Amino acid sequence: MGLKEFIEKSFKKSPWVLHYNCSSCNGCDIEILACMTPLYDMERFGMVNVGNPKHADILVVTGTVNTKNKEVLKNIYDQMPDPKVVVAVGVCAATGGVFREAYNVLGGIDKVIPVDVYVPGCPAKPEAIIDGLYKAAEILKEKYEKMGKAEEVLK
Amino acid sequence: MIRMSEKSTIPFGPQHPVLPEPIHLKLIIEDEKVVEAYPAFGFVHRGLEMLVKKKDFNQMVYVVDHICGICSAMHGQAYCQAVEELIGIDVPERAKYLRVIWAELHRIHSHLLWFGLLADAFGFENLFMLSWRIREKIMDILEATAGNRVIISVNVVGGVRRDIDSEQARWLLDELKEVEKSIKELDKIMRNNYTIKQRTVGIGVLTKEEAYMLGTVGPVLRGSGVPIDMRTTGYAAYKDLDFEPIVEKDGDTYARTIVRVREMFQSIDLVRQAISKIPEGELNVKIKPNLPAGEAISRVEQPRGEVFYYIKSNGGKYLDRLRIRTPTFANLASLLHMLPGSTLADVPVLVLTIDPCISCTER
Numbered sequence: 001m002g003l004k005e006f007i008e009k010s011f012k013k014s015p016w017v018l019h020y021n022c023s024s025c026n027g028c029d030i031e032i033l034a035c036m037t038p039l040y041d042m043e044r045f046g047m048v049n050v051g052n053p054k055h056a057d058i059l060v061v062t063g064t065v066n067t068k069n070k071e072v073l074k075n076i077y078d079q080m081p082d083p084k085v086v087v088a089v090g091v092c093a094a095t096g097g098v099f100r101e102a103y104n105v106l107g108g109i110d111k112v113i114p115v116d117v118y119v120p121g122c123p124a125k126p127e128a129i130i131d132g133l134y135k136a137a138e139i140l141k142e143k144y145e146k147m148g149k150a151e152e153v154l155k
Numbered sequence: 156m157i158r159m160s161e162k163s164t165i166p167f168g169p170q171h172p173v174l175p176e177p178i179h180l181k182l183i184i185e186d187e188k189v190v191e192a193y194p195a196f197g198f199v200h201r202g203l204e205m206l207v208k209k210k211d212f213n214q215m216v217y218v219v220d221h222i223c224g225i226c227s228a229m230h231g232q233a234y235c236q237a238v239e240e241l242i243g244i245d246v247p248e249r250a251k252y253l254r255v256i257w258a259e260l261h262r263i264h265s266h267l268l269w270f271g272l273l274a275d276a277f278g279f280e281n282l283f284m285l286s287w288r289i290r291e292k293i294m295d296i297l298e299a300t301a302g303n304r305v306i307i308s309v310n311v312v313g314g315v316r317r318d319i320d321s322e323q324a325r326w327l328l329d330e331l332k333e334v335e336k337s338i339k340e341l342d343k344i345m346r347n348n349y350t351i352k353q354r355t356v357g358i359g360v361l362t363k364e365e366a367y368m369l370g371t372v373g374p375v376l377r378g379s380g381v382p383i384d385m386r387t388t389g390y391a392a393y394k395d396l397d398f399e400p401i402v403e404k405d406g407d408t409y410a411r412t413i414v415r416v417r418e419m420f421q422s423i424d425l426v427r428q429a430i431s432k433i434p435e436g437e438l439n440v441k442i443k444p445n446l447p448a449g450e451a452i453s454r455v456e457q458p459r460g461e462v463f464y465y466i467k468s469n470g471g472k473y474l475d476r477l478r479i480r481t482p483t484f485a486n487l488a489s490l491l492h493m494l495p496g497s498t499l500a501d502v503p504v505l506v507l508t509i510d511p512c513i514s515c516t517e518r
């Protein structure tokens with residue numbers, strides 16, 4: 001396999017996932033972690049949880065944005081290489097959810113960064129999260145194809 | 156010329172792979188040793204205490220349930236107990252027992268979660284997977300009995316919302332037997348494994364006096380040999396159940412791990428006792444729509460330690476003030492005490508040894 005095919009294949013078949021907890025209640029975060037454990041096993045779709053934004057293709061965000069972490073979120077998003085997909089997990093990340101009326105909450109994360117997939121639920125079930133991630137992988141593939149050929153990425 | 160012992164500052168977090176939550180520490184490092192550590196907060200602050208102005212006291216139960224996803228049932232319980240004390244009503248006995256059952260199930264799942272994260276922090280990924288696999292059984296029990304996996308929202312002011320019937324209780328006990336067997340295996344690994352001992356024995360030592368003076372709570376305090384456990388004050392149905400606070404003497408990370416593992420067995424035992432003693436009866440009592448004026452407190456032992464609720468009401472539907480002191484807040488002082496002098500490689504283990512829950516702390 002040449003380098004080009006390799007990049008193409010790994011983009012489509014094994015996106016890497018970065019998780020950031022904006023200001024969630026932990027409920028959705030532990031469900032995302034549960035997705036990686038033996039019962040749900042996200043890794044069978046080739047998805048690996050990574051800690052470095054520069055390695056990641058999919059950004060999974062839980063919780064609402066507040067005045068302090070919106071910079072952090074933007075920063076992480078900007079560091080990720082194109083093409084990238086954002087998944088908002090939980091109603092918090094979608095709209096602000098339970099915390100919507102609290103004084104330090106700005107609302108859903110789409111106030112700060114563009115979101116591609118919303119996973120509802122409070123907390124979202126692992127099955128739903130995996131479904132959302134699977135959608136995200138498809139969107140990533142589309143975005144990648146739109147962006148151009150692998151040679152151009154390599155340039 | 157570069158001097159070798161120059162100090163450098165390393166930021167730890169807010170986004171980092173050890174903990175799912177954003178904790179931020181500024182570490183001043185000299186020759187791989189931490190000299191000083193400064194925490195920075197506010198990444199998870201939402202302002203939940205002020206929501207009392209917008210949600211009435213019944214709706215607030217749902218909000219406090221969402222302070223933390225890991226011990227949500229205990230937050231609801233603590234809040235409801237405070238409001239019940241303010242109103243001056245007595246909760247039906249059956250509701251008290253059900254609260255104990257759900258609270259203890261939460262403790263088991265929280266400790267298993269923590270155990271996995273600790274193992275992950277020192278690179279023992281296998282053990283992380285193992286303890287989270289055991290945890291899924293508890294999640295199944297919670298889903299079957301309360302309707303949701305993580306945030307179960309079973310408490311209401313005046314009692315509980317759902318019941319566990321005898322058939323379900325029997326099934327629950329069968330599942331717990333399996334869980335107990337798996338935790339025994341975990342216990343064996345923990346007591347014999349070289350890697351775990353290498354990374355935890357003698358790390359983050361707090362003497363009995365230090366732990367007490369720094370105001371630590373929960374397993375951190377009990378790991379240093381102080382037998383303080385809020386459950387012994389006898390709230391809910393704990394006064395009728397038979398248990399002793401679990402104490403270890405050494406005060407290091409290993410001792411805290413043992414405390415938590417032994418607490419899991421204790422919780423299983425408490426669930427069994429509660430199920431065997433649970434009386435028949437009502438689930439909740441009717442309450443008046445308006446609160447009397449006054450103040451009340453409640454103290455509940457969460458997996459991480461004591462949580463303290465204070466409420467104040469001027470009458471009417473809305474509370475005037477809600478104040479929560481969470482266990483992680485109490486334990487942070489001890490973390491900052493343990494960090495100086497440790498090596499950089501031990502920082503993740505030390506952060507996890509207090510079992511931090513940032514979303515509780517910042518609310």
Ligand code: SF4
Nearest residue numbers: 024025027090092122
């Ligand atoms: S959606 Fe619900 S469970 Fe998820 S972070 Fe928000 S409050 Fe917590």
